[in-house]
Amino acid sequence: MSLFSRLTLYGEATLTTTVLLIGVALVTGIGILSYTVVTLGNYRSQMDLVNTLRYEAGNIFVNTILYDSSTSTLWLLFKRLDGSIGNYYVVVESGGVYLSCSRIQVYNPLNDANGVLCDNPWECLTTSTVYRGGLKGVYALHPSGVIDFESYARAQKYPLGSIIEACRIPSVCILTGKRGLCNDNTIVRVDLSGLTMPVRIHVAVEYNRVLYVVGTYAPL
Amino acid sequence: MPRSRYKAQSNVILPAIFLAVFTIAIAPLAIFMIQVGQTTPSEKPLKPVLQGSRFIRGEMQGVYDENSTGLLLINNAGEDVDVDRLIIQLLCSGNTQTIGVSSVGRIHSGGSVSLNVSQYISTTCKDPTIKTIQVVSQTGVVMPVRVVSLKELLSGSTGPGGGTNTSMPIASPITIDLSSSTFSGVLYRGGSIVTVDPDRGMTGGLQPGHGYRWVFKLDKVFNNVAITIWNQPYRNIWIGYDPRNPSRYNILIATDYIVITTPYYSTGYYTRVKIIGFTPSTPYIVKLGGIEVYKPSENIANPLFSFQTGQLIYLNGIAERVEIYVRIPETQAGGYTTGYEPYMLYMNTKPSQGLKGLLFTTIDRLYGFLETVNEYYRVTDFIRYGLLNDYSIYPLVFIYTGYEIRNVNHTGVILTLQYQFIDNDAGDYVTVDLPIMEVGLVELVEKEGEKYYYVYSYRTYNYVELTRYEDIYPPSTGIQSDILFFPLPDPSTGNRTFYVYLLIRDPYWYRWDSPTLDDIDIALYIEQFTLIPLRRLKG
Numbered sequence: 001m002s003l004f005s006r007l008t009l010y011g012e013a014t015l016t017t018t019v020l021l022i023g024v025a026l027v028t029g030i031g032i033l034s035y036t037v038v039t040l041g042n043y044r045s046q047m048d049l050v051n052t053l054r055y056e057a058g059n060i061f062v063n064t065i066l067y068d069s070s071t072s073t074l075w076l077l078f079k080r081l082d083g084s085i086g087n088y089y090v091v092v093e094s095g096g097v098y099l100s101c102s103r104i105q106v107y108n109p110l111n112d113a114n115g116v117l118c119d120n121p122w123e124c125l126t127t128s129t130v131y132r133g134g135l136k137g138v139y140a141l142h143p144s145g146v147i148d149f150e151s152y153a154r155a156q157k158y159p160l161g162s163i164i165e166a167c168r169i170p171s172v173c174i175l176t177g178k179r180g181l182c183n184d185n186t187i188v189r190v191d192l193s194g195l196t197m198p199v200r201i202h203v204a205v206e207y208n209r210v211l212y213v214v215g216t217y218a219p220l
Numbered sequence: 221m222p223r224s225r226y227k228a229q230s231n232v233i234l235p236a237i238f239l240a241v242f243t244i245a246i247a248p249l250a251i252f253m254i255q256v257g258q259t260t261p262s263e264k265p266l267k268p269v270l271q272g273s274r275f276i277r278g279e280m281q282g283v284y285d286e287n288s289t290g291l292l293l294i295n296n297a298g299e300d301v302d303v304d305r306l307i308i309q310l311l312c313s314g315n316t317q318t319i320g321v322s323s324v325g326r327i328h329s330g331g332s333v334s335l336n337v338s339q340y341i342s343t344t345c346k347d348p349t350i351k352t353i354q355v356v357s358q359t360g361v362v363m364p365v366r367v368v369s370l371k372e373l374l375s376g377s378t379g380p381g382g383g384t385n386t387s388m389p390i391a392s393p394i395t396i397d398l399s400s401s402t403f404s405g406v407l408y409r410g411g412s413i414v415t416v417d418p419d420r421g422m423t424g425g426l427q428p429g430h431g432y433r434w435v436f437k438l439d440k441v442f443n444n445v446a447i448t449i450w451n452q453p454y455r456n457i458w459i460g461y462d463p464r465n466p467s468r469y470n471i472l473i474a475t476d477y478i479v480i481t482t483p484y485y486s487t488g489y490y491t492r493v494k495i496i497g498f499t500p501s502t503p504y505i506v507k508l509g510g511i512e513v514y515k516p517s518e519n520i521a522n523p524l525f526s527f528q529t530g531q532l533i534y535l536n537g538i539a540e541r542v543e544i545y546v547r548i549p550e551t552q553a554g555g556y557t558t559g560y561e562p563y564m565l566y567m568n569t570k571p572s573q574g575l576k577g578l579l580f581t582t583i584d585r586l587y588g589f590l591e592t593v594n595e596y597y598r599v600t601d602f603i604r605y606g607l608l609n610d611y612s613i614y615p616l617v618f619i620y621t622g623y624e625i626r627n628v629n630h631t632g633v634i635l636t637l638q639y640q641f642i643d644n645d646a647g648d649y650v651t652v653d654l655p656i657m658e659v660g661l662v663e664l665v666e667k668e669g670e671k672y673y674y675v676y677s678y679r680t681y682n683y684v685e686l687t688r689y690e691d692i693y694p695p696s697t698g699i700q701s702d703i704l705f706f707p708l709p710d711p712s713t714g715n716r717t718f719y720v721y722l723l724i725r726d727p728y729w730y731r732w733d734s735p736t737l738d739d740i741d742i743a744l745y746i747e748q749f750t751l752i753p754l755r756r757l758k759g
Contacts, residue, residue, distance in 0.1 A: 008226050009519050014234070015233075015234070018234050018238075019236070019237075022237070022241055023239060032248070033252075061360060063360055063361070063362045064306050064362065065354050065356060066307060066318075066352055066354050068309060068310060068316050068318065070315070070316045071315075072318055075307065075318065075319075077360055077362060079360040081360075105321075109320070109322065111657050112320070114340070114342055115319045115320055115321060115339075115340040116317055116318070116319050116340070117307075117318045117319060118318070119342065119344075120319070167243070183358055183571060184304065185304050185305070185356055185358075185360055187305075187320070187356075214236065
């Protein structure tokens, strides 16, 4: 072999090795990058979820207006402190029984002509069921993270029914068509006839079509 | 070709290829990764959205007249309330009905609204009586209303006028102005209240000090003056809105000594400086310990006992009137008693018009404990420093002559009041529970051309009751309110005239056998006082 050919071969080998090494480095690098991006993405959506839930936990509040023992009717107030308009989601439980949404009604002041609350059926709308099924189909925000509602209920010593119903309560500003910030209070009527204490209102937030319970109120 | 030349070429080409690949492929990915890392949210602490929610400390009160279905709602919550809806639960011959009234709007602190409930009661509700009323505020606060039913009051009352008349429409409520000229300041002596000698005014009510008797004397008055107090130590300060003009402030400062820069004034005695109608030249009202105070506290206890942390006061502005009271020995003062003026300040904690709150305070320096003298904390010095312990020889009585209550025209009177209280006793313990405030009716009796006022009926507010809602670690007090009903005697007992009265006193000096006990000084603030006369229907 001439000296020239030997030198050419030497150069090719170095080039091939380098290209191979770069290839390996690229594949490894892209792999690590993809892994990091996916991990960060997951972490990010998880953080977004937790932050949204934590924000809404402080943003939504429920207050008891009154309980009428003669008619077993509980009147509640729902409000978002930041004035945003949105639906409220609740799972209501009374004396160990998870209530059907037909027992929960929202007061629409637009349809009330005489001031007597819910004396006509059109003044108080029955809330719609957005989830009906086992406890594991709904999640809950727990200090340790997001867990399924069954584990949450077990941890908090809440009753473990077989079926729960999550109900959508439209904000009063949706009912009255009010635009802009909503400072009005949404009044909700819960029929507790035939049921016993304690009453718990589990307030949920919808995120990517999944319900997360962010707070529990015990008005009675 | 030399061998070294190929090597040199490959040394250049290879890094160039590497750089090209890196620039095209890796660098954008790396930048993307950095960006993703930077925009990924971290777990945020709970945002202070809860600041939007409000606490309301006082209460709402209501008077309901079944006959006229008139409801009077009085806001004693301690702040303006924007009512979103009143939720009224009615009892209709066995059934209940819930009604919502949305037309109420804003009720100012201390103000009231009256509405007729009948328009909301449906025809299906027979014999309606109010079971409960809840006020739902715009902010989402639900406040139960303490409702007084006239029917129940009168049927259940054992007073002389009770149950004799069933028709009592409510007259408009009258907000009693404690600073108006219709009030005569009088002192209570023995069993009757006597009008004070107008020349002496309200002097002679309090006796300050024990051991040595040192009294407050008005040493200096400045009118329409520019005032600067430049970083002087102070013990206690009360700041309120001037009731006559809420853009100005009324201030009371209690201090051990003071040097006022403009107009120049200096004293080494214990001092009280009253600044009336103060307009600050600074964006803030005063600076206390370097902190700028922009509005009066709603809580009269808020800036108290600050000298325990060694704070200084700075203020600069124009005042309508400055009164300086100094604590001097009785031998120099020419008497051993002090009037009520150094201890009183008309002020509001809210800028709302129409209310004239009254502050009465005998607190000068410090709080104390069971084993210490309250105005000073070393027991060995109690004689010297106990000289700041004040007590009332005669209580101060306000008789409101602006509205004459006659048993031939009225069946009764409802009084509502809102007040705050704090004392300087860190133990909150007394050996004898004594009355501090009294509210009720006096009857006017004229004998041989002289007017005498005899106490007809009253309710006392004793120390133990008042101190339940206050503390001094840190100084804080709750807004308290009350609603009182006084039935009047039947007209068959004669044509009789009554007036509303309010009595205040600091009943505590110290216990002779144990001077560190019951050595309490107090601060009482009456924010609102309303009279609701109940008219008697003729025939």
